[in-house]
Amino acid sequence: MGVTDSPLVTRQERKRPTCTHCHCGLLGHTVDKCYKLHGFPPGYKTRGKAPAVANQTSLSAFGSNAHASAEEISPLQLSQVQAQCEQLLALINNKTLTNSVPNVSNGHHQATVNAASSSTFPISSMTGIPFCASICSNPVFTPNLSHSVFSSHTTPHSSIKQNSWILDTGATDHMVHSLSCFTTVTSIIQATVELPNGNLVPVTHIGTVKLSSSLILTDVLCVPSFHFNLISAFTPWRMIGLGKTSQWALHFGLTKTGHKTSHTFDLIHCDIWGPYFLPTHDGFKYFLTIVDDCSRSTWVYLMSSKGATRSLLVSFFTMVETQFNTKIKTIRSDNGLEFIMSDFFSSKGVIHQTSCVKTPQQNSVVERKHQHLLNVARAIRFQSNLPLSFWGECILHAAYLINRLPTPILHQKTPYEVLMHKVPTYTHLKVFGCLAYASNLSSHKTKFDAKAFPCVFLGYPFGTKGYKLLDLSTNQCFVSRDVVFHESIFPFHNSTSLINPHSSLDSVSASSCHPFSSVSPPNIPSCSTLPCDSTSTPREPHSLPSQEPHSLPSQEPHNPPSALPVTPTSDSSVSSSDSSVSSSDSPVTPHLPIRQSSRIVKPPSYLQDYHCSLASSLPSSDLASANTIYPIQHTLSYSKLSAPHKAFTLAISTPIEPQFYHEAVKSPHWVDAMSKELEALEANHTWVLTSLPPGKQPIGCKWVYKLKFKSDGTIERYKARLVAKGYNQREGIDYSETFSPVAKLVTVRSFIALAAAQGWPITQLDVNNAFLHGDLDEEVFMSLPPGFGNKGGHPNQVCRLTKSLYGLKQASRQWFSKFSSTLLAHGFIQSKCDYSLFTKTVGDAFLALLVYVDDILIASNDAVSVTNLTAFLDHHFKLKDLGPAKYFLGLELARTAKGISLCQRKYTLDILQDTGFLGSKPVKFPMEQHLKLSKDEGPALPDPTVYRRLIGKLLYLTLTRPDISYSVSRLSQFMDQPRAPHLHAAHRVLQYLKGSPGQGLFFSSHTSLQLKAFCDSDWAGCSDTRRSVTGFCIFLGDSLISWRSKKQSIVSRSSAEAEYRAMAVTTCEITWLLSLLKDFHISHPMAAVLFCDNQAALHIASNPVFHERTKHIEVDCHFIRDKIQAGILKTLHVASAHQLADVFTKPLGFIPFSTLISKLGVLDIHSPT
Structure with a gap:
C-alpha cells in the first residue's frame, strides 16, 4: 500500500470544513464532494457496517473508476454500472439528459x-x-431491457x-x-x-x-x-471531484512516513545513467549515481561498462563504514542485473528494495538527481564550450557543486553540511572551463622559457589540494596548486580548438600529470566525494594511444556562444593556426602548422580493388569539418542503416567525379572509359571526318564523367560521355523539332509510392549510349573531341554527325521516338498522363516502366515478366541491369518491410560543400517568420550568377524536400535582379539543410490508396505585386506524392477568391492523378477528399452563391463544381491550425512549422540517434 510523502494532518491542526447537504452535515468535506449526494466510490465500505449502496448510480462514481481492471470490479460495481446504463437509456427516452x-x-x-x-x-x-x-x-428509444446490461446471455x-x-x-x-x-x-x-x-x-x-x-x-x-x-460507458459523464490521499488515510487509519529517513545512510538510492553515444576521453560511457536519502548527498562514479557497478558498490560500503563509522541499512534501485548482489547484501544485513518493472517513479529520488546533474552539467558545458568528450568532467563538477548548494528539502542547508556537520567553504571555487595559467615547474626550463603556460580548468581532484587542468599545448590533464585564473575568458570560445593537433601525446611524469586515457581503479573510483572540500578522482597515469590529429577538435559542442559570427564559412577556411586566444590578458603564442608533403600517396597494389578509409573520405567526415564547431556528424548519421545500404551510401559518397578533361586524363580508369566511348561512337558510325565547308560553323563538345553503381555499392562502370554543345545550334539550320518527354517527378514519386504500397520490386536499368540509337536528319558539324587526334591531317578537320549525340537539341527526341516505338510494338500501352510511363498486363502479371532519358525503372508483381522484359530490351538496346533501384536521378532509395525512404542526402551535402556551408551553424526552420522580401530592397549583388546557380540547385532539391518548397519558390522570384537580402535568405535555407541533410519522404507499405488533398492560400502575400500564393499537398494514403507553392497569376479581390483559385488548381492536379492511377490499374471508387479552411470558398465550390463577388472569376475555375456534382471530388472544411498546406503559403515559426512538417510524411533516416 502506498505511503504519501507529506505528514499527517490531524484534526487539531486546522479548521475542518462542514458539508451543507441537508442529509449529511458531517465534518471533513464540502457539499461538492459529499458521497451521500453524489454517490460512494466503487468498492467503498463503511466501518463496521454493511456497504452503503445509496445513490450508487451516480455518474461521478461511475466515471471515477473508468480504468479499473477486470480483476478489480466487484459485484457492487457491476450492478452500479448496470444501473447507470439503464439510467442513460431512460434519459435518452425522456429527453431529460442535458447537453453538458x-x-x-x-x-x-x-x-x-x-x-x-x-x-x-x-x-x-x-x-x-x-x-x-x-x-x-428524436423518436423515443425502445430497447428490450429484459436482459441485464452485463448479462451472460448475449445475442x-x-x-x-x-x-x-x-x-x-x-x-x-x-x-x-x-x-x-x-x-x-x-x-x-x-x-x-x-x-x-x-x-x-x-x-x-x-x-x-x-x-x-x-x-x-x-x-x-x-x-x-x-x-x-460503440458508445463507451465511461466517457459521457463529468468528473465532479477527486479524493485526496490524506483524506483516505484518515478514513482507513493509515500511518504516513516522512519524505526522508532520519539518519544518514539508513537508505541510499542507486541508479546508472547511460550509455552515452560518445564516450569520454577516458572511454567512460556510464556513470553510477548514489544518493543518501537523509542528507541528499550525491556520489557519482564514471564507468566504462555496467560491470564495474558491483565493485564500486562494495568500495562504497567500505568507505561509508570507514569514514562515517556507520553502516548502510537499505539500498533502493531498479531491477538491473548489476544490482543483484544478494550474497553481499545478506552478509552485510542490508535490505535491497527494487522498483516495479517499468516504474522509474518508485526510484524517483535518484531519477530526479540524474535530471539535476544533467541540467547543471549541460549548463556549464555550454558556458565553457568544451568538446563533448569532456562530458564526464562536467558531470563530476556538477555533482561537486550540487553537494555544496542549499536545497529547500534540507531547509536551505547543503547536503555537505548535513553529512559533514560543518558549512562548506567556497573561497576555492573557480569558473569551470575558464582560462588558467599554471606555473612552469619544469627543472629543464631556461631563462627565456615562459614561467606559466595556458590551461583550461576542469575541476577539483580528490585527495590533492590543487586544481585539475588541461594543458593546451600537450593535450594532457594534470594537477597543480600554483594557478592564476582568468574566469571571464573561455579558451574554447575564441577558436575552434586551442589544443595543438600536432602536439605529442606522450605521457609525462606520473607525479605531476596523467593523460586522458587514464582509468579509474575500482577501489579508488572516479567520484565527486563529500568528505573533503576538493573532490575528484585520483587516477593512475599511463600513456595515451596515438590518435588522429583532429580527434579532439571534431568533438566540438552543439551550441556555440551567440558571440560567434553567424555568417557561415567553408570548413577549409578554419585552420588550427587560429587557436590563439584573442585577448591581451592571455599572451598565447599561436602554433605554426607543420608542413605536410604534397606528394600523392598511392595505396599498395594489394589494396587496389578495395575502398580504403571510406569514413574519412565522406564529405561529412572530411578533415576540414573537424575544424568547425558545427561538424556535420552532429546532424548526419549512418547508424540506422542496414549494413548493405550503409556500404552503398558510403560507396556513392566516396569517389570524386572529375569535372574537366585535364582532370580525367590523370586517372587510367577515366582514360579507358573515354577510349571505350570513342570506340563505340566510331563503331556506331556516329560521325564522318571531313573538312569544314565554307560558311559552316561547327559546334563544340566536351566530356562529362559519371560513375554508375550496382545495388551493392560497387562501381558498375566509369561512364565517360561525349556531349555536344547544343546551345550553339541554330533553329531551322541545325535542328527543327526538339521536344522529348521525360518523366514528371510527381510520376516518379507516385511510381515509388505505389510500388511500396503494392509490394512491387523496383528494378533499375541503364542504357549504354542511348542517344546513339537515334538517326539524325539535319546536317550538323562538330569540332573534334578532346583527346581525339587529327587522323586525316587536314587543318580544318571536323566531325559531320550522322547519328544523334548527347547534347544536341534533337538528340533526346530521336532517342525517345525509337525507344517508345519499340515498347509499343512489344505490347506496352503509353500513358496519356505521362508519356514516359508504359504499362503492360499479361494475365495476372502487371508491368510498369518509367523512363527518364536513358535511366529506366521497372516495377511488377511478377519477377519472370521483369526478366523477360530486361532480356528483350537488352537485345534491342545494349543496357546494364543495376539491380534493385537505390540511386535514381540523384534520389537515394532505402527499402524495408515498412516502406521506402526517398532522400537526396548526397546532393544536399554537395550543395553545402560547394557553397561553403558544410560547417555552418544549423537553424531549425528555413525562413524567418513574417519575412517580407521585395525586389527593390537592399543592394544589388555584383555577380547574380552565384545566386541563380544556388537557387537552381535548391529547386531540384525540392523533389524530396517539401519543407523548403515555399522558401525556394519565394527566392526564385528574384532571379532577374537578386539583392543582398535575397542571398541572405538563401543562406538561411542552406543553414536549415545543414541541420537535416538526410531528410526526405517516406512511402509506407501499409497504407490505403485513397487520394486526399489540402489546399490553402496566402491572400496578397506578395508585397510587390499583391498577388496571392497558392499552396497544396496531395497524399496517396499516407504518402505525400504531390505539392506546390506558387504565386497566382492575377490579383484576387478577396481571401475567398484566392482560396477558391487554390482549390481550382488543386482540383486540376487531383484530376490528373486520378487518371494516372487508372494507368497503373489502381481503382479509386471513392471521391477524392479536398480540405480547405475557408468556408466561403467551400460554399462557392458547392453552390453558385456570392454572384456579385464572383462574377469576375474565370469560368474555368468553376469546373470544380462539376467534379463535386459528379462525385469525383468531396470538399471538407479543416481548421486553420490543422491546415497542412499552410506550410506552402507563408514562412512559419519553429513550432507550427515543425508540427506541420511532421504530418507530411517526412522522415530523416540519417538523423543521429
Whole structure:
C-alpha cells in the first residue's frame, strides 16, 4: 500500500470544513464532494457496517473508476454500472439528459468537416438488442431491457444489424465505422486503436455525433473496419471531484512516513545513467549515481561498462563504514542485473528494495538527481564550450557543486553540511572551463622559457589540494596548486580548438600529470566525494594511444556562444593556426602548422580493388569539418542503416567525379572509359571526318564523367560521355523539332509510392549510349573531341554527325521516338498522363516502366515478366541491369518491410560543400517568420550568377524536400535582379539543410490508396505585386506524392477568391492523378477528399452563391463544381491550425512549422540517434 510523502494532518491542526447537504452535515468535506449526494466510490465500505449502496448510480462514481481492471470490479460495481446504463437509456427516452458536453473538436487533428445530420442510427445494448435513434426527429428509444446490461446471455453478431449502436463498458472511446454518422469530423493520420486481442486497427477521423437534440457525443473515433458503433460507458459523464490521499488515510487509519529517513545512510538510492553515444576521453560511457536519502548527498562514479557497478558498490560500503563509522541499512534501485548482489547484501544485513518493472517513479529520488546533474552539467558545458568528450568532467563538477548548494528539502542547508556537520567553504571555487595559467615547474626550463603556460580548468581532484587542468599545448590533464585564473575568458570560445593537433601525446611524469586515457581503479573510483572540500578522482597515469590529429577538435559542442559570427564559412577556411586566444590578458603564442608533403600517396597494389578509409573520405567526415564547431556528424548519421545500404551510401559518397578533361586524363580508369566511348561512337558510325565547308560553323563538345553503381555499392562502370554543345545550334539550320518527354517527378514519386504500397520490386536499368540509337536528319558539324587526334591531317578537320549525340537539341527526341516505338510494338500501352510511363498486363502479371532519358525503372508483381522484359530490351538496346533501384536521378532509395525512404542526402551535402556551408551553424526552420522580401530592397549583388546557380540547385532539391518548397519558390522570384537580402535568405535555407541533410519522404507499405488533398492560400502575400500564393499537398494514403507553392497569376479581390483559385488548381492536379492511377490499374471508387479552411470558398465550390463577388472569376475555375456534382471530388472544411498546406503559403515559426512538417510524411533516416 502506498505511503504519501507529506505528514499527517490531524484534526487539531486546522479548521475542518462542514458539508451543507441537508442529509449529511458531517465534518471533513464540502457539499461538492459529499458521497451521500453524489454517490460512494466503487468498492467503498463503511466501518463496521454493511456497504452503503445509496445513490450508487451516480455518474461521478461511475466515471471515477473508468480504468479499473477486470480483476478489480466487484459485484457492487457491476450492478452500479448496470444501473447507470439503464439510467442513460431512460434519459435518452425522456429527453431529460442535458447537453453538458461542449461541442468542441479535438485540437490534435487535421481537418474539420460539416456533414449532413439527417440519418437514423440503430442502437444496441450490450445484449445485442437493437433500438433506433433518429438524429432529426428524436423518436423515443425502445430497447428490450429484459436482459441485464452485463448479462451472460448475449445475442450473436448475426442478430445485430449493421450500423447498430452498442453500449460498451470496455471501450475507451466512442467509435463509429462510417463518416455519415458525424455532424463535425476531423481527419487523423497514422492513428490506431488496440483491440482486446492485441491487434491494431486504423483510426481515420474523430468528430462529434448527434444522437438526439439532447445527447451529443464528442471525440468519437471513426474505425472503418468495424461493423458496429460503440458508445463507451465511461466517457459521457463529468468528473465532479477527486479524493485526496490524506483524506483516505484518515478514513482507513493509515500511518504516513516522512519524505526522508532520519539518519544518514539508513537508505541510499542507486541508479546508472547511460550509455552515452560518445564516450569520454577516458572511454567512460556510464556513470553510477548514489544518493543518501537523509542528507541528499550525491556520489557519482564514471564507468566504462555496467560491470564495474558491483565493485564500486562494495568500495562504497567500505568507505561509508570507514569514514562515517556507520553502516548502510537499505539500498533502493531498479531491477538491473548489476544490482543483484544478494550474497553481499545478506552478509552485510542490508535490505535491497527494487522498483516495479517499468516504474522509474518508485526510484524517483535518484531519477530526479540524474535530471539535476544533467541540467547543471549541460549548463556549464555550454558556458565553457568544451568538446563533448569532456562530458564526464562536467558531470563530476556538477555533482561537486550540487553537494555544496542549499536545497529547500534540507531547509536551505547543503547536503555537505548535513553529512559533514560543518558549512562548506567556497573561497576555492573557480569558473569551470575558464582560462588558467599554471606555473612552469619544469627543472629543464631556461631563462627565456615562459614561467606559466595556458590551461583550461576542469575541476577539483580528490585527495590533492590543487586544481585539475588541461594543458593546451600537450593535450594532457594534470594537477597543480600554483594557478592564476582568468574566469571571464573561455579558451574554447575564441577558436575552434586551442589544443595543438600536432602536439605529442606522450605521457609525462606520473607525479605531476596523467593523460586522458587514464582509468579509474575500482577501489579508488572516479567520484565527486563529500568528505573533503576538493573532490575528484585520483587516477593512475599511463600513456595515451596515438590518435588522429583532429580527434579532439571534431568533438566540438552543439551550441556555440551567440558571440560567434553567424555568417557561415567553408570548413577549409578554419585552420588550427587560429587557436590563439584573442585577448591581451592571455599572451598565447599561436602554433605554426607543420608542413605536410604534397606528394600523392598511392595505396599498395594489394589494396587496389578495395575502398580504403571510406569514413574519412565522406564529405561529412572530411578533415576540414573537424575544424568547425558545427561538424556535420552532429546532424548526419549512418547508424540506422542496414549494413548493405550503409556500404552503398558510403560507396556513392566516396569517389570524386572529375569535372574537366585535364582532370580525367590523370586517372587510367577515366582514360579507358573515354577510349571505350570513342570506340563505340566510331563503331556506331556516329560521325564522318571531313573538312569544314565554307560558311559552316561547327559546334563544340566536351566530356562529362559519371560513375554508375550496382545495388551493392560497387562501381558498375566509369561512364565517360561525349556531349555536344547544343546551345550553339541554330533553329531551322541545325535542328527543327526538339521536344522529348521525360518523366514528371510527381510520376516518379507516385511510381515509388505505389510500388511500396503494392509490394512491387523496383528494378533499375541503364542504357549504354542511348542517344546513339537515334538517326539524325539535319546536317550538323562538330569540332573534334578532346583527346581525339587529327587522323586525316587536314587543318580544318571536323566531325559531320550522322547519328544523334548527347547534347544536341534533337538528340533526346530521336532517342525517345525509337525507344517508345519499340515498347509499343512489344505490347506496352503509353500513358496519356505521362508519356514516359508504359504499362503492360499479361494475365495476372502487371508491368510498369518509367523512363527518364536513358535511366529506366521497372516495377511488377511478377519477377519472370521483369526478366523477360530486361532480356528483350537488352537485345534491342545494349543496357546494364543495376539491380534493385537505390540511386535514381540523384534520389537515394532505402527499402524495408515498412516502406521506402526517398532522400537526396548526397546532393544536399554537395550543395553545402560547394557553397561553403558544410560547417555552418544549423537553424531549425528555413525562413524567418513574417519575412517580407521585395525586389527593390537592399543592394544589388555584383555577380547574380552565384545566386541563380544556388537557387537552381535548391529547386531540384525540392523533389524530396517539401519543407523548403515555399522558401525556394519565394527566392526564385528574384532571379532577374537578386539583392543582398535575397542571398541572405538563401543562406538561411542552406543553414536549415545543414541541420537535416538526410531528410526526405517516406512511402509506407501499409497504407490505403485513397487520394486526399489540402489546399490553402496566402491572400496578397506578395508585397510587390499583391498577388496571392497558392499552396497544396496531395497524399496517396499516407504518402505525400504531390505539392506546390506558387504565386497566382492575377490579383484576387478577396481571401475567398484566392482560396477558391487554390482549390481550382488543386482540383486540376487531383484530376490528373486520378487518371494516372487508372494507368497503373489502381481503382479509386471513392471521391477524392479536398480540405480547405475557408468556408466561403467551400460554399462557392458547392453552390453558385456570392454572384456579385464572383462574377469576375474565370469560368474555368468553376469546373470544380462539376467534379463535386459528379462525385469525383468531396470538399471538407479543416481548421486553420490543422491546415497542412499552410506550410506552402507563408514562412512559419519553429513550432507550427515543425508540427506541420511532421504530418507530411517526412522522415530523416540519417538523423543521429
